[in-house]
Amino acid sequence: MKKFILSLFASMLLTTALWAQSQTTTPANPVDGKVKFAKETIDFGKTKFNKPVSVDFEFTNVSKEPVIIETARASCGCTTPTWTKEPILPGKKGKITAGYSANSVGTQNKTIWVKVKGVDQDKELHLTGQVEN
Known part of the structure; x- marks a missing residue:
């Protein structure tokens, strides 16, 4: 009985360890398995209206x-x-350029959604x- 409990405990420990490892190696967003952004948030600083x-x-x-x-x-x-339109080969770089018109005074936080082919x-x-007068 003691061996059974020890082997059950060992299996649970191994299962937990494998599950934890799979959680750390799986990207939170499937796009992250395809492309890696140098920065996901860029602060353009201060600009004039x-x-x-x-x-x-x-x-x-x-x-x-x-x-x-x-x-x-x-x-x-x-x-x-605007974005790189041609296919980006493995290991190569591309870019998304975000132009902002600065037509509103105050703190700005804009979102850009990027759709990668084959990823839902x-x-x-x-x-x-920050846009100032």
């Missing part, structure tokens, strides 16, 4: 296959994303900053 700013969200293809960015869409019309879940990127 109606003085547009532009930032680049650079990424690397970390998969073993070419990656295609299908779309990048913004949370409002004041932010215009979008990746969120954030553009923050």
Whole structure:
């Protein structure tokens, strides 16, 4: 009986360890298994009202296959994303450029959703900053 309890305890311990390892190696967002962004949030700092700013969200293809960015869409019309249209080969870099019109005074927090071909879940990127008069 003692051996049975010890082997049951050992199996539970092993199962828990394997489960914990699988949780740490699985990306939270499936896009993370395809591309790795250098920064997911970029603060453009301070800018003047109606003085547009532009930032680049650079990424690397970390998969073993070419990656295609299908779309990048913004949370409002004041932010215009453009992106690398051609397939990005494994190990190569691409970018999402976010242009912001700065047409509203105050603290800004804009979201860009990136759709990677073959992945159902979008990746969120954030553009923050301060627009002053």
